[in-house]
Amino acid sequence: MAMVTKTIKLGVHREIHEIKRQAILHTQTLYNRVIAFYMDFFVAHLSVLDEKVAYTKKNGEQAERNWTNQELLTFAEVHTLSTKAHPHPIWPLYTSLPEGMPTDLRRAAINHANGKVKGWYTLLQQWEEGGKKGGQPQLGEPNEPVTFYASMVDYPELDLSPQVKTQHTFIAVKLWYEGQWQMVPLPIVLPKYAQNTLAASQEESRRIKSETESIKARKAPKEKLTSEERAVLRPQVWVALSLSIYVKRDKQYPNHTRFALHVPFEKYIETPKKAKDQLQLDSGLPVVTVDLGVNRLAVMGAFVNHELIATKFIHGGELNHKRHLLLNVINKKRAQSGRLQSGVQDNQALWAKVRNMDDNAARQVARQIVNFAIEHDAHVIVLEYLRGYRAPKEKMSRSGRKNHKRAYWLRGQIMEWVRDLAFREGILTVERNPAYTSQMCPHCQAEYRHVGVRIKHTFTCSNPNHHYGADADFVGMMNLYRKWQRTFSYPSKKSKKDEPKPTQAIA
Numbered sequence: 073m074a075m076v077t078k079t080i081k082l083g084v085h086r087e088i089h090e091i092k093r094q095a096i097l098h099t100q101t102l103y104n105r106v107i108a109f110y111m112d113f114f115v116a117h118l119s120v121l122d123e124k125v126a127y128t129k130k131n132g133e134q135a136e137r138n139w140t141n142q143e144l145l146t147f148a149e150v151h152t153l154s155t156k157a158h159p160h161p162i163w164p165l166y167t168s169l170p171e172g173m174p175t176d177l178r179r180a181a182i183n184h185a186n187g188k189v190k191g192w193y194t195l196l197q198q199w200e201e202g203g204k205k206g207g208q209p210q211l212g213e214p215n216e217p218v219t220f221y222a223s224m225v226d227y228p229e230l231d232l233s234p235q236v237k238t239q240h241t242f243i244a245v246k247l248w249y250e251g252q253w254q255m256v257p258l259p260i261v262l263p264k265y266a267q268n269t270l271a272a273s274q275e276e277s278r279r280i281k282s283e284t285e286s287i288k289a290r291k292a293p294k295e296k297l298t299s300e301e302r303a304v305l306r307p308q309v310w311v312a313l314s315l316s317i318y319v320k321r322d323k324q325y326p327n328h329t330r331f332a333l334h335v336p337f338e339k340y341i342e343t344p345k346k347a348k349d350q351l352q353l354d355s356g357l358p359v360v361t362v363d364l365g366v367n368r369l370a371v372m373g374a375f376v377n378h379e380l381i382a383t384k385f386i387h388g389g390e391l392n393h394k395r396h397l398l399l400n401v402i403n404k405k406r407a408q409s410g411r412l413q414s415g416v417q418d419n420q421a422l423w424a425k426v427r428n429m430d431d432n433a434a435r436q437v438a439r440q441i442v443n444f445a446i447e448h449d450a451h452v453i454v455l456e457y458l459r460g461y462r463a464p465k466e467k468m469s470r471s472g473r474k475n476h477k478r479a480y481w482l483r484g485q486i487m488e489w490v491r492d493l494a495f496r497e498g499i500l501t502v503e504r505n506p507a508y509t510s511q512m513c514p515h516c517q518a519e520y521r522h523v524g525v526r527i528k529h530t531f532t533c534s535n536p537n538h539h540y541g542a543d544a545d546f547v548g549m550m551n552l553y554r555k556w557q558r559t560f561s562y563p564s565k566k567s568k569k570d571e572p573k574p575t576q577a578i579a
């Protein structure tokens with residue numbers, strides 16, 4: 073079992089009321105003041121970070137450990153908050169801050185402060201042990217997004233109405249609003265997928281809650297949970313955790329500020345079994361193979377019981393074309409300005425555009441690949457592993473070469489996203505050697521082990537008894553399945569000399 077996480081970002085509506093806007097900003101300021109307060113507190117008590125606590129291991133051995141975050145939190149609260157037992161704390165929090173801050177918000181701040189001080193303290197110790205080379209590590213001022221634990225958030229009851237693509241709704245969070253802490257509904261733009269994820273999360277939370285109650289009811293107090301019971305209580309679908317509110321500068325928004333809620337989700341997945349074990353259990357198990365290319369960003373095939381049951385192509389021509397145009401503009405501008413000047417706004421903006429375009433494309437292609445695998449119930453995605461970059465042999469313009477390189481880099485990005493997204497779905501990603509995948513006939517290679525002829529994007533089988541031509545990327549995808557099955561045969565060395573050299577085309 074493994075826990076996986078993802079974050080959904082929800083935009084706060086741009087026309088948010090001015091009073092609410094101020095409330096968010098004010099809350100963030102207060103929150104960071106509390107973090108700064110506790111950072112000071114921990115810096116004044118650095119010795120507790122070094123202090124060891126003796127404890128007994130499960131096997132009865134004696135061992136030492138550092139204070140846990142929970143213990144540090146209690147320690148900080150005892151010395152900063154006034155209680156009946158301790159009416160006069162040594163380091164009171166509420167001398168300069170408005171009282172009654174929600175407990176969860178204060179605890180989030182303490183945890184933030186503790187994390188920041190710990191990180192800085194470790195660096196400081198390393199710096200001192202390393203002979204104080206370089207600048208001394210600085211702690212810095214906190215500038216954290218406000219974190220809202222569950223008790224400080226009210227989600228609307230979401231229904232799964234299929235017609236609505238994007239819903240405008242309200243998510244209420246507890247803010248410092250008009251002189252007191254209160255729930256303030258923020259207008260949110262909720263796209264369909266976020267709506268579905270949140271609705272499923274609400275249902276799963278209810279399930280976990282009722283399971284918890286029924287398990288508690290049948291247990292003696294303090295009786296430990298069995299592993300089955302713990303498994304039942306783990307989120308099986310994405311469940312929302314405490315969210316954070318981010319403040320971003322954005323010229324297109326009133327007052328140049330844009331707010332976004334970042335909602336992290338988690339769920340438990342079965343860690344996928346190793347490729348070898350999966351193959352051994354069922355050699356015909358559903359598999360998706362993917363050939364990543366330039367003109368075709370991806371060619372996917374779904375195989376079940378050694379048969380191709382579905383294919384999907386994602387074309388990249390338009391992306392390449394657009395990128396090429398942008399790179400041309402950049403080159404022209406560079407030529408006009410004579411020498412390269414770093415920090416020229418125009419080119420920066422253009423480069424940002426190119427990067428954005430590629431990032432989006434990588435994410436979208438990866439998402440489609442993983443969705444394709446889910447659709448066909450595949451537990452394995454087979455990709456070619458990426459070889460080092462080789463410049464194209466034919467003549468190309470400067471921007472053409474750059475474009476080629478970026479397209480190659482994009483493949484790496486797509487693969488990274490596929491691995492990440494697939495893992496979250498419990499799908500295994502494997503990589504196979506790309507040698508000859510788009511040069512051998514996927515159908516008759518067992519008896520005819522010669523490379524085929526490749527002209528541009530078309531592959532033609534050179535076997536005189538087999539009339540077969542297909543898209544080279546498609547052939548690559550087919551052969552990847554053979555590589556997965558370990559039935560791919562490389563061209564026989566004996567016959568290689570007599571073969572006409574296959575036309576080298578760019579992959």
Ligand SMILES: [Zn+2]
Nearest residue numbers: 513516533538
């Ligand atoms: Zn053939």
